[in-house]
Amino acid sequence: MTKQAPQDDVEGEEAPVTPPLDVGRLGDLLGFHLRMAHVAIYRDFADTMEQLALTQKQLAVMELLAVNTGASQIDLANTLGTDRATMMALVNRLAARDLIERRPSQADRRRQELHLTEAGRAILAQARKLIDTHEQRFIDLFSRDEMDALLAALKRIYKGS
16 A cells, blocks of 8 residues: 655644555455455546546447447447446537537437547547556556456456356
């Protein structure tokens, strides 16, 4: 764990640096370590994407649309394991920035297809370069064999097999 940065108190004096808490029983829980790893990766991702003002979920939607052009909000929600309302809000934010657009389906006029716009494809290309750097910071912590084993183990957890 990292030490907390000194903070100014009300009188302008720096507060002392405190040692990290003993995590006790949490240190033996898989979920705790998965959460801590997630937080580390999430913070680095947020810092990396700050210049493009994209979140992990927004980027996931854009990546999915890059390879599944014309997918619906329901398709995206099912793939990402999120509810329809959350997906609608994500799509609305991306559409407001002209990164994606809705089009009526040619096969079923009740269905709205989602497509990346030209601006969306351009920002996705920028984001991919930043993501590659972000990912490499964490991949470099492991050997190739360790990375393969880690990915296999994580997939086993969320696929349940």
